[in-house]
Amino acid sequence: MKVLKFGGTSVGSAESLAQVVGILKDNQEKGTPVAVVNSALSGITNLLVEAGQLASAGDEQYKTVLSTIERRHIQMIEETMATATQAQVLEKIGAYLQQLRDILHGVFLIRELSKRTGDVVLSFGERMASYLLSTYANQHGLATEVLDARKIIVTDANFGNARVFFDKTNKNIVNHFASSSKIQIITGFIAATEEGVTSTLGRGGSDYTAAIFGSALNAEKIEIWTDVDGVMTTDPRQVKKTYSLASLSYAEAMEMSHFGAKVIYPPTIAPAMIKNIPISIRNTFNPEFEGTLISSQSSNWDFDVKGISSISEVSLVNFQGSGIMGVPNVPYRLFNALSEAEINVIFITQASSERSISFAISPEDAQRTKQVLEAEFSPELSLHKVDAIEIRHDLSVVATIGENMRHQPGVAAKLFGALGRNGINVVSIAQGTSELNISVVVEKKDLGKTLNCLHDIYFLSDETRLNIFIAGVGLIGSTLLAQMKAQYENLLKEHLKINIVGIANSKQFYFDSEGIDLDNWKALLLEKGTKGNIDGFVDQMVDLNLSNAVFVDNTSSQLVVENYQRILNNSISITTPNKLASSGDFMKLQEIKQTAMRRGVKFFYETSVGAGLPVITTLNDLLNSGDKIQRIEGVLSGTLSYIFNSFKVGTSFSEIVKQAQAAGFTEPDPRDDLNGMDVRRKILILSREAGYQMDISDVAIEGILPDSCMQAPTVDDFFTELGKHDHHFENILKEAEADGKVLRFIACMEKGKATVSLKAVGPEHPFFSLSGSDNIISFTTSRYLERPLVVKGPGAGAEVTAAGVFAEVIRIFNHLS
Incomplete structure (x- = not known):
């Protein structure tokens, strides 16, 4: 049977x-x-509970609820019963409902619903x-x-x-x-x-x-x-990629059901286990599927953990005091008092010092628990042997469960490592000597994030999903999205899934937690995007509270930078070509770096100096290996590199600048490149990376543009003024060529002093052979003293900058995996 x-x-x-x-x-x-x-x-038991509560409160709305119950059953009769039997069935159900109506009327009159009467009310559903x-x-x-x-x-x-x-x-x-x-x-x-x-x-x-x-x-x-198709690996309402388990042992099923697996009621398992009767969890609407079999043996399983279960809302009671240390009967008194008050304890942990005992309870029992303990330990409280009873709310319990966890090193390390990398604070921890369960208490707001990151590391360990948010989808941002789309399948083979969750421009943003369609992102942002600024974008990003999150700032906006601290504090890594943070106020930069370190996330800004070139990485490798920096020199602007590499005798400087503008090498206003401020910020960033506490005012700059050019009211007026000074630039070029030299716009830092200026360099200099729009940086160090270490390559352009940002996203993946 x-x-x-x-x-x-x-x-x-x-x-x-x-x-x-x-x-x-x-x-x-x-x-x-x-x-x-x-x-x-379905739903009738809840309606019966509601009707009873309303009646006991003297609220006649219980009659409305009762009418809903009646309509539901009449509808079922009309839809399922043969015409010949409908009258008989309606009469029988009507008799039940009349009994129920009489009982609820009595509850309404006396304004009381005892547990005994409540059971009678609930019985009518079944x-x-x-x-x-x-x-x-x-x-x-x-x-x-x-x-x-x-x-x-x-x-x-x-x-x-x-x-x-x-x-x-x-x-x-x-x-x-x-x-x-x-x-x-x-x-x-x-x-x-x-x-x-x-x-x-x-x-x-x-x-x-x-x-x-x-x-x-x-x-x-x-x-x-x-x-549902059996017992799932975790809560499918919180984790999209959950799947059903083929089998569980009785012990695993008990743990799963105790910690919130809703498909089976915890006491169910004991009678079956005594007789060794298998329990099968099946889906009425998918009867061909075998579901989950619970028996004395669990099937072979490739993972350390069988399932991750949770209780979404608990309160944590902290009972502590110097007067309970080494006193044998304190735990007995505590839990006996709770037992007599019929308060169920979900989770228990005790410090080895015996000074504190923490336990989780249902929030609805919190106030009563406080009263019970204060009554039981009144003498100790008055003598300050026991501290005031502390109860924390808005917490959840998450339990990792499985027979394979026994005697398996590294399971706990994997768990706490994943939580730490995602900025999830663990409030309390418990593990039994059976090693079948590791339970942690986390803040309720982090429940979904906790379940997702643990499910990923235990069940999807061959795939890490990066949830990416991108601010700035102009030239660099759109190029980055195209690169990510092109590389998506290849990265999947390397166990990395790129999931673009949010995109934003300066006016609106669009989110899809399951991943934005990269074939259609422009239309989605334009047609379905929410109007708002970067603050609104960050608000929603933080509210989503996703694991393995990365924020990409492709803007040059200070408003975006002002959100960095908040982003990092929410355990979201940042990668950016935006120079404003790394070249801004020194102390604020240090705070940003310290926040990233404290939260266990990354703040990368390699592309703020050399686009796709490994400039900061090379510098840090030198320093970390114990080398000493003597001097840093660089042509750090692809725009200025192109201009001065193209400027030859017989050409006018103003025409070369116009050509650079037309080719897209300059900003819309070329003065934003020619004023040297971009280069000034870049050498400041490198100086700081080399260990010098400097601000932008510490970098001396020799301007190359006459005042009349800088003060011209429009870009057209600027080019008119620049043409008037072509002879000035021609004379500088001729003087350099007469000495066998070429012009280079060079930033230099030596012994904490930084300068930016136009220089003439000869064949002996590593920058002499520079061509096109390439950047070049040389590091003179204790080890590279006679022949500096040189990094050279394209230092501007959307493709290389986007590629550099993409590379940093991959570095963040490597940090997580």
Whole structure:
């Protein structure tokens, strides 16, 4: 025999009832006798709870709720029952509803709903559903009858969560099944005391009912039919890539159910485990799928962890004081007081000093817990042997569970490493000596992030997903997106999934946590984007609270930089070609770096100096290996490199600048390049990286443009003025060529003094052979004293800058993996 339990969604509609009957017929055709346990129609138990609460509060709205319950059952009758039987069924359900109406009216009059009366109210859900299921099955050719579990299951009088008397219950079950050949449709969840008073087995108790009957009947299997494909690796509402587990051991299932796995009620497992009866979790709406099998043995499993379960809302009680150290009866008094008050403890941990005991409870028990402990330890509190009872709220418990965790080094390290990298603070920790479970308490706001990052490292360890947010989708940003799209499949082969979650320009932004379509991002931003500035973009990015998050700043905006601290404080790494932070106020830069270090995330700005060239990386490698920097020289502007490499005798300087502008090498106003400020910031960044505490005012700059050019009101006026000074630049060029030299706009830092100026260099200088728009940087160090270390290559342009940013994104991935 098998015992089949069908949940509320499995009996909640005409379609689902048809599925149930199909499952029963399939077993009949195979010659397998079955007993059926069913829940109330989906949502009805909650409505009954609501009606009872309203009635006890003297609120006549309970009648409205009761009408909703009535309409729901009438609709089911109209949709499922044959016309000839509808009147009879309506009469029976009407009788149930009238009893319920009378009871609720009494509750309304006396303004009180005891636990005992509450159990009677809740019993109507299962009683009506069992009658409907039995009648429907009979009219489809099955021989069934309703078995009111109150006649069979005997409990104590702990209403709301009654304890079963198994000796009497098992005897009743065996005797009843010996006297009936029909399929029993059993009311789940409800029972009765020895005096015949209605009791309940706790919310979710229909599963327990199935286990009670299955154990008494020595069933070959207990099947729990629900609306999901078994027990999932974690909560599918929080983690999109979860999947069902083929098998669990009884111990694993107990841990999973205790810590929030909703598909099975925790007490269900014990009766089945005693008799070694397998429990199968199946999907009524996908009956071909095998679901999850719970038995004495767990199948072979490739991962350390079998599942990650959670309780979304708990409160943590901290009980501590110097007066409890080494006092043997303190834990007994504490937990005995909680037990007598019927307060359930979810999670316990104690410091080895014995000075503090922390435990998690349901938030609804928090105030009562405080009162109970203050009463029990009143003498110790008055003598300050026990500190004031501290209760923290808005917390969650997350548990990693699995038989493979036993004697497996590195499981905990992987867990805490992942949480640390994602800025998730662990409030409390517990692990039993069985090594079957590591539980952590985290802030409730971090629950989704915690589940996602742990699910990734334990179950998707062959793939790391980077959640990327991009501010600035102009030339560099759009190029970066194109590069990421082109490289997407190749990176998947390297176990990296690029997930572009948010994009923003200066006016609006667009988010998709599952990944923005890179073939259509421009239209999505334009047509579906939200109007707003960078502050709004960061607000939403922070609210999403995603794991493995990276913020890419492709702007030159100070407003974006002002958000860096907040971004890093929320454990989001940053990569940027924006120079304003790395060349801005020195102390603010240090604060940004310290925040990144403290939060375990990265702040990269390699592209702020040499676009795709490894300038900062090379400098840091030199310093980290113990080398000493003597001098740094560089042509750090691709624009100015192009201009002076193109400037030859016989050409005018103003025409060369116009050509550079037309080719897209300059800013719209070429003075933004020719004034040398960009180069000044870059040498400042390198000077700081070399260990010097400097600000922009410490970098001396020799301007190359006459005042009249700088003061020209428009770009056209600027070119007019620049043409008037062509002879000046021609004379400088001729003088250099006469000495066999070329002109280079060079930044230099030596012994903490930095300058930016136009210089003439000869063949002996490493910058002499520079061509095109290349940048070049030379490092003269203790090791590279006679022949400086030179880094040379394209230092400007969207392609190389975007490639440099992309490279830093990959570095962040390597840090996470």
